[in-house]
Amino acid sequence: MKHLLSIADLGAEGIEEVLRVSDSFVEVSERAIPKVPTLRGKTVVSLFYEESTRTRLSFETAARRLSADVMNFSVGTSSVKKGESLKDTVETIEAMGIDAIVVRHSSAGVPWQLADWVDASVINAGDGWHEHPTQALLDCYTIRQRRGSLDGLRIAIVGDIKHSRVARSDVLAFTALGADVTLVAPPTLLPPSLEGWPVEVSHDFDGVLPKVDVVYLLRMQQERQTEALLPSLREYTARYGLTTRRAHLLQDDALVMHPGPMNRGVEIAAEVADLPSALITKQVANGVAVRMAVLFLLLGSGGDLG
Amino acid sequence: MAEGELVIRGGEVVDATGRRRADVLVRDGVVVEVGQGLDARRVLDADGCVVAPGLVDLHTHLREPGREEAETVETGARAAALGGYTAVVAMPNTEPAIDSAGVVRQVLEAGARSCCDVRVAGAITVDRAGTRLAPMAEMAELGVRIFTDDGRGVQDARLMRRALEYASALGVVLAQHCEDEALAAGGHMHEGEWSSRLGIPGIPSEAEELMVMRDIALARLTGARVHFQHLSTAGSVAMVGAAKAQGLPITAEATPHHFTLTAAEVASYDPVFKVNPPLRTPADVAAVREGLAAGVFDAIATDHAPHAQEAKEAPFDEAPPGMLGLETALSLALTELDLPIEQVLALCSWQPARVAGLNGQHGGPVTEGFPANLCVIDTAATWVVEPERLASRSRNTPYGGRKLTGRVRHTLLRGEPVVADGVAQR
Amino acid sequence: MTADDLRRAITRIAHEIIEHNHGLEHVALVGLQTGGVPLARRLAATLAEIEGSEVPVGTLDVAFYRDDIGLRPVLPEAVTDIPFDITGLTVVLVDDVLFTGRTVRAALNALNDYGRARAIQLAVMVDRGHRELPMRPDYVGKNLPTRRDEMVDVSEEGVVIGDIRDTDPRGRA
Numbered sequence: 001m002k003h004l005l006s007i008a009d010l011g012a013e014g015i016e017e018v019l020r021v022s023d024s025f026v027e028v029s030e031r032a033i034p035k036v037p038t039l040r041g042k043t044v045v046s047l048f049y050e051e052s053t054r055t056r057l058s059f060e061t062a063a064r065r066l067s068a069d070v071m072n073f074s075v076g077t078s079s080v081k082k083g084e085s086l087k088d089t090v091e092t093i094e095a096m097g098i099d100a101i102v103v104r105h106s107s108a109g110v111p112w113q114l115a116d117w118v119d120a121s122v123i124n125a126g127d128g129w130h131e132h133p134t135q136a137l138l139d140c141y142t143i144r145q146r147r148g149s150l151d152g153l154r155i156a157i158v159g160d161i162k163h164s165r166v167a168r169s170d171v172l173a174f175t176a177l178g179a180d181v182t183l184v185a186p187p188t189l190l191p192p193s194l195e196g197w198p199v200e201v202s203h204d205f206d207g208v209l210p211k212v213d214v215v216y217l218l219r220m221q222q223e224r225q226t227e228a229l230l231p232s233l234r235e236y237t238a239r240y241g242l243t244t245r246r247a248h249l250l251q252d253d254a255l256v257m258h259p260g261p262m263n264r265g266v267e268i269a270a271e272v273a274d275l276p277s278a279l280i281t282k283q284v285a286n287g288v289a290v291r292m293a294v295l296f297l298l299l300g301s302g303g304d305l306g
Numbered sequence: 307m308a309e310g311e312l313v314i315r316g317g318e319v320v321d322a323t324g325r326r327r328a329d330v331l332v333r334d335g336v337v338v339e340v341g342q343g344l345d346a347r348r349v350l351d352a353d354g355c356v357v358a359p360g361l362v363d364l365h366t367h368l369r370e371p372g373r374e375e376a377e378t379v380e381t382g383a384r385a386a387a388l389g390g391y392t393a394v395v396a397m398p399n400t401e402p403a404i405d406s407a408g409v410v411r412q413v414l415e416a417g418a419r420s421c422c423d424v425r426v427a428g429a430i431t432v433d434r435a436g437t438r439l440a441p442m443a444e445m446a447e448l449g450v451r452i453f454t455d456d457g458r459g460v461q462d463a464r465l466m467r468r469a470l471e472y473a474s475a476l477g478v479v480l481a482q483h484c485e486d487e488a489l490a491a492g493g494h495m496h497e498g499e500w501s502s503r504l505g506i507p508g509i510p511s512e513a514e515e516l517m518v519m520r521d522i523a524l525a526r527l528t529g530a531r532v533h534f535q536h537l538s539t540a541g542s543v544a545m546v547g548a549a550k551a552q553g554l555p556i557t558a559e560a561t562p563h564h565f566t567l568t569a570a571e572v573a574s575y576d577p578v579f580k581v582n583p584p585l586r587t588p589a590d591v592a593a594v595r596e597g598l599a600a601g602v603f604d605a606i607a608t609d610h611a612p613h614a615q616e617a618k619e620a621p622f623d624e625a626p627p628g629m630l631g632l633e634t635a636l637s638l639a640l641t642e643l644d645l646p647i648e649q650v651l652a653l654c655s656w657q658p659a660r661v662a663g664l665n666g667q668h669g670g671p672v673t674e675g676f677p678a679n680l681c682v683i684d685t686a687a688t689w690v691v692e693p694e695r696l697a698s699r700s701r702n703t704p705y706g707g708r709k710l711t712g713r714v715r716h717t718l719l720r721g722e723p724v725v726a727d728g729v730a731q732r
Numbered sequence: 733m734t735a736d737d738l739r740r741a742i743t744r745i746a747h748e749i750i751e752h753n754h755g756l757e758h759v760a761l762v763g764l765q766t767g768g769v770p771l772a773r774r775l776a777a778t779l780a781e782i783e784g785s786e787v788p789v790g791t792l793d794v795a796f797y798r799d800d801i802g803l804r805p806v807l808p809e810a811v812t813d814i815p816f817d818i819t820g821l822t823v824v825l826v827d828d829v830l831f832t833g834r835t836v837r838a839a840l841n842a843l844n845d846y847g848r849a850r851a852i853q854l855a856v857m858v859d860r861g862h863r864e865l866p867m868r869p870d871y872v873g874k875n876l877p878t879r880r881d882e883m884v885d886v887s888e889e890g891v892v893i894g895d896i897r898d899t900d901p902r903g904r905a
Contacts, residue, residue, distance in 0.1 A: 017807075024793065024808040033845045036796035066796075087619045107621030108505040109575025128623070130505030168505060191502035192510070296796070 003122045004294055005111045007133045007172040015173055018293050019141050025289040025296070028065065038300045039068035042099040047090070048074040048125070049105040054260065054284070055125055059102045059134075062291035066300070071098070086110065087117055094118045099299055103127075121298045129163050135259055136169035138290040140177060142283050143214060146255060151178035156208050158184040158240060159218030159267055162191050162229075166259045167218060171199055184208055184240065188229040205240050209249040217242055217258045220267045237266055247272045255279055310334075312723070313344050314682060314716070317352025320648055321359055321670040322656045330357055332678040335721035340672060350716050350723060352682045358651050359670030360392025360679040360717060361636060362658040364452070364481075364559055365535055365607035367628070368394075368424070370416060371409070372401025377612035377699045379413060383420035384732075385610070385632040385698040387724045390714040392679035393423040393659070393668045394632075398434065399457035405429040405440040410448045421724035421732055423679070425662065427452040430469050430480060436461050439469055446476045451663035454481035456535060459517050461487055466521065470530035479557070479661065481533040484517035484542070485509075485583065494623045496584040500569040506622060511539040511590070514583055518542045522549045525556055533661060534558040536609050538583040540593035547602040557661050558597075559607035562638040563629055565594045567704060577618045577625030578704050581611070584627075598653060599645060605658035608635045612700035630703040633696050638705070640685060640712030647685065678721040687713040697730060733874055733891035738857070741873035742771070745855055746778040748871050753822055756783050758850065760821045764839055765793040765809050767828030767886055771857060775826060790814035792825075797838035812842075819847035824871075828886035830856040833867035858891055860884050 001009060010018070028034055044063040046056050051074075060070045073093060086105075093101065100121040103111050108128035115122045126132040143150055155174050161167045161183050174181050175198045182200040183190065194201065202208050209215065220236055230236050237243070242256065247269070250256075256268075256278040264270040272278060314330040319340060329344035330337060368382040377385075379396070386394045396413055398404035404413060410426050417424025428445035432438045434455040442453055453473065459482055460466045466482075473480050490513035495501050497508025518534060522545060525532040534546060537558050546558045563581060568588050571579040579585060597603050611628025618625055639650045659669025668679050691708050693701040717725035724731055733741070753759050756779060763772025769791050776789045795808040825839055836854060843849060857873035862880055876893065878884060883894045 021808060023811045024795070027811050027813070028796070031845060032847070035845065037841065038796045085616055085619065086621060087616070105621060107623045109622045112575045113619070113621065128505050129507075165505060168503075192497045192508055193499045193502045195499040196503070300796075 002298060003111070003115050004133055004298060005115060005122065005124045006131050007136050007169045007176070010133075010176075012176045015137065015140060015176055018137050018290065018297065019144060021297060022141050022286070022290045022293040025292040026286070028292070029289050035065050035067060037067045038296055039063070039066035042068045042299050043071060043097065044068045044100045044102060044295065045071040045073055045093055045098050046125075047093065047101050047103045049103075049110075050126065051075055052104055052126070055104065058284070058287045059123075059125060059291050062288050062295055065288070066292055066295055068099075068295070068299075071096075086113070090114055090117055094120055100295065123294065123298070126165050128165065129168070130165050131169045132165040133169050134287070134291055134294060135166050136173035137294070138283055138287045139170055139216070139257060139259075140173050141286050141290050142257065142279050143255065145282070145286070146279070147213065149177075150174060153179045153213045154182070154211060155179050155214040155216060156182045156184050156212045157216045157218065158205065158242070159220055160189045161185050161218070162189050163221075164218050170216065171197060175199070182208055182212070186230070186236075186240065206246065206249060209246055210251065212254060213251070214255045214257060215242065215250065217256070217267045219259065219261070220263060233266055241266060242268045242272050244269050244271055247275065250277070253277075257283060260284065310348070311346045312348035312350060312721075313346040314350045314352050314357055314680070315344070317355040317357040317682060319357045319672050320651055321672045322652065323671050323673075325648065330672060330680070332718065332721045335678055337672060337674055337676050337678050339674060350682065350726065352715070354684060354686060355715055356647060356683045356685055357672065358681055358683060359655045359659075359672060360668055360681045360719070361390045361654045362662060362664060362668050363391050363394040363608050363610070363632065363635075364533075364605055364658045364662055365456070365561075366394040366396055366610045366632065367399065367612065368396045368413070369612060370400065371412060375699070376614045376617075379416035379424055380420050381697065381699045382610070382612070382632070383417065383422035383424055384730050385630075385696065386422040387717045387719065388697050388714060388728075388730055389632040389634070390636050390654075390681035390683060390717055391422055391632060392681065392717065392719050393425060393662070393664055395425045395427050395452055395662055397456045398427050398429040398454065403429050403434050405432050405434070407441070407444045407448055410445050410450060414448065421719060421730065423668065423719065425664070426450055427454050427456070427481065429453065430455045430460055431465070434458055436465065439465070439472065442473060442478065443476060446478055451478050452481050452533070453478060454483065454535065456481065456483045458487070459483045459485045463520060463524070467524050467528060470524055470528040470532070474528060474530035479531040479533050481535050482517065482521050483535050484514045484521070484537070486513045486516045489513040489516065494580060494584075495572050496569040496586045498569065498587060500572060504572060504575070506572070509584055511541055511586065514539055515541040515545065518545050522546070522554065522556065525549070525554050529555070531555040531557070536561045536564065536583055536607065537597075537603075538564045538586050538590060538594065540590050543593045543597040543602055547597065547600070550602065557604040558602065559605040559658070560594050560598060560603045561607060561609045562631060562635045563704065565591060565598065566638055566642050567591075571704065572622075575622050577620065577622050578629065578702050580622060580625055580627045581629050582627040595643060598643060599649075603653065604661055606635060606639055606653045607658065608632050610698075612698050613702050615701055618702045628702065630696065630698050630700060633698065634691060634703065634705055634710065636683070636714065637689070637710035637712045641710045678718050680718045681714055682716040683712060684715045685712050687711070687715075689713050733858075735888065735890045738873070738890055741857060742774055742778055745871045745873060746775060746782055749775075749779065749824060749853075749855070750783060752853075752870070756785050756787055758821050759824065760788040760790065760816060760818065761824050761826055762790045762792050762814065762839075762843070764825060764827040764835060765791060768826045770888075771828055771886075772826040775855070788816045790816065792839055792842055794835060794838035794842050797841045799834060799838065814846055817847055818843060818849045820850050822851045822853065823849045824853045824855050826855045828857050829884050830854070830859045830867070830869055830872075831862055833863045833865035836867045837865050857886050858884055
């Protein structure tokens with residue numbers, strides 16, 4: 001396989017392979033010269049139709065540390081022209097001779113469409129509400145760093161599951177590695193159907209907290225209030241926010257995670273975000289190594305991913 | 307266009323009166339004799355074929371005026387003729403909309419030169435905006451028999467009631483695209499298991515069913531005829547079945563994609579599978595098939611909706627909904643529905659002809675004196691759908707690569723063979 | 733080579749390293765994954781027995797530096813671990829088999845990213861010939877001429893030459 005579009009494409013073995021190779025890239029990143037020549041001569045393009053400085057920089061850093069050349073086609077730089085169709089844009093980019101496209105778009109399915117149109121490898125950096133595979137991979141890596149293995153761990157994913165590509169990828173990845181996942185959210189923020197999802201559901205956050213090894217908080221966006229999905233953010237925080245009181249319900253070695261950027265005071269209390277059990281900055285640090293592993297496996301190793 | 311004399315020889319004639327082996331002699335645009343051993347200067351071979359009244363499509367988008375890059379009256383009519391259709395009803399969601407005599411005339415004139423009898427549906431409201439009634443009487447005077455805001459449904463219940471009352475005096479039928487916009491808002495596929503998995507905002511079945519329920523009640527209230535377009539859910543089928551059992555003046559159509567495809571197809575994220583109403587669940591598809599078999603549906607209609615390639619190559623939620631249908635509908639019905647050919651033809655020919663007020667010209671019977679609007683169908687022929695080889699200007703068919711049984715060999719429009727041996731003659 | 737031959741070769745190489753470098757000050761060993769790692773450890777133990785001083789030992793996986801990337805699957809087998817600064821040290825690279833020389837070249841490139849060694853020397857248990865690059869070992873356990881399609885296996889039990897089974901870029905079983 002030459003693309004990373006969905007966690008489902010990887011399976012447990014594929015995920016384990018990415019995590020194992022990421023160990024080596026963590027070591028590379030800790031050196032004085034955090035660079036290897038592996039992808040020298042390869043060109044990686046970031047095509048971000050949705051603004052996201054952090055994820056884009058994480059991928060670009062990963063590519064540069066592998067000695068690849070990087071091109072940035074993103075909404076912010078206005079090189080993505082209004083009115084030019086997605087297909088035309090992508091074909092123009094490919095004509096310049098590139099090896100991989102890292103794409104983020106607000107419409108689900110765009111990475112699959114690109115994979116049909118281009119010869120380059122396509123990496124899904126987030127497609128609408130659908131998936132964000134590298135986020136799930138770095139989340140698994142971070143948990144594994146602290147707990148050794150996800151097998152048998154109990155993980156709660158809390159928040160706006162319905163609109164969350166992070167949640168969808170995490171559910172697939174965590175369960176593939178043997179974890180038990182519980183979704184915690186008000187009914188309006190759950191997908192219309194959980195048919196076939198290997199998860200439990202709860203609306204009782206307090207009841208779930210003492211039982212889990214990891215609590216994974218999703219970002220609660222302002223806009224959800226205006227869509228009549230929530231009466232107010234205050235009410236959300238009251239029932240589903242990880243307040244200081246709720247943090248005390250957690251087991252001593254429980255981990256707190258968040259994909260970032262955090263809304264301090266909404267889904268997570270400011271003090272809780274700074275606790276040693278909160279791994280948010282570790283997640284970000286691991287992100288570069290994990291993305292290096294993905295780029296290496298797709299472009300450098302000549303082997304099969306997943 | 308009368309064209310001398312010809313005979314359709316060696317086939318089996320099937321129409322509303324029954325089936326019989328017979329040759330059909332046509333002269334000056336009319337059937338002059340149906341019997342044995344007939345002969346004429348020109349012969350159309352119908353050996354192994356069914357000879358039937360031409361098909362009638364209650365629901366086609368010809369895109370002219372305004373979106374000629376996707377289809378024109380001429381290219382759409384050709385696609386229709388190749389699919390066995392001798393009459394189509396063109397939907398009014400053109401640019402400008404067909405909401406006045408002037409635009410009606412424009413489309414009728416374009417159709418007069420084409421190889422299909424192009425009829426026009428007028429809009430119920432001005433510009434299909436759903437706020438003011440369109441001049442239905444003025445359009446009815448030009449022969450318009452069906453009115454619809456298709457593309458949209460009429461959202462305001464009071465306005466729909468007035469429209470039904472007004473229409474009942476004109477002897478026309480109002481057709482509804484049932485979609486409650488508040489419930490459907492933001493959705494791009496059926497809301498359910500697949501939309502949750504794929505992360506695409508969904509349109510619940512209730513968005514269609516609420517309006518079906520409402521318009522059945524309004525039909526009861528006003529006594530006016532209502533025709534339900536492209537019904538797609540089990541709930542809709544059940545409600546229409548019950549309403550008909552009560553004797554209400556209701557008719558309904560189903561599209562081939564709603565009796566063959568489900569929401570699972572969207573997993574490819576290919577916008578060719580994006581359509582309104584959306585592809586639904588296997589249970590809904592089964593209910594539509596049962597509805598066709600049991601007579602809940604009066605007609606199969608194509609909802610032929612051409613879109614230029616660039617439009618269908620956009621991201622899924624940005625792409626316009628709609629699929630081609632004219633050239634594949636009959637074959638899909640013959641291949642996929644387990645129904646006798648008389649019933650398939652009833653659903654594709656004489657029943658829709660009656661709904662459209664075209665009986666007398668289309669839908670047969672195949673008998674002396676009746677206009678020669680006929681199609682000859684090779685029921686055993688197999689073929690594979692190749693999007694590049696369709697006559698439509700657009701390519702957005704979800705059936706590319708699919709093998710079908712049953713194909714139109716000849717189509718006669720007012721006695722003229724507009725399709726002969728599977729090839730359009732003009 | 734038998735297990736005893738192996739042991740004697742290690743002892744001899746250890747003495748050669750001490751002699752060549754006039755003692756063990758500023759000397760460090762880096763074993764190449766995977767075959768060079770156990771050898772480097774045994775060498776370090778032997779050096780400690782002889783001179784009484786501990787030599788720093790690191791391990792190096794050169795997957796990311798290979799020049800045949802994209803041609804065949806090359807995944808890192810273990811995480812590189814060099815827990816000391818190599819700047820100013822004499823680094824002795826240790827590997828089990830020297831074949832084309834490409835692994836050593838990759839190792840030289842890798843070491844460059846860790847600092848500036850004073851000198852780099854190469855110790856191998858077996859030199860099987862067929863060099864494709866101008867690399868030469870400083871310390872050799874045994875010269876074993878082989879055919880290109882043969883496999884050389886170095887383990888605790890000794891050195892064995894066998895027939896080729898899968899393609900391994902380092903010409904080992």
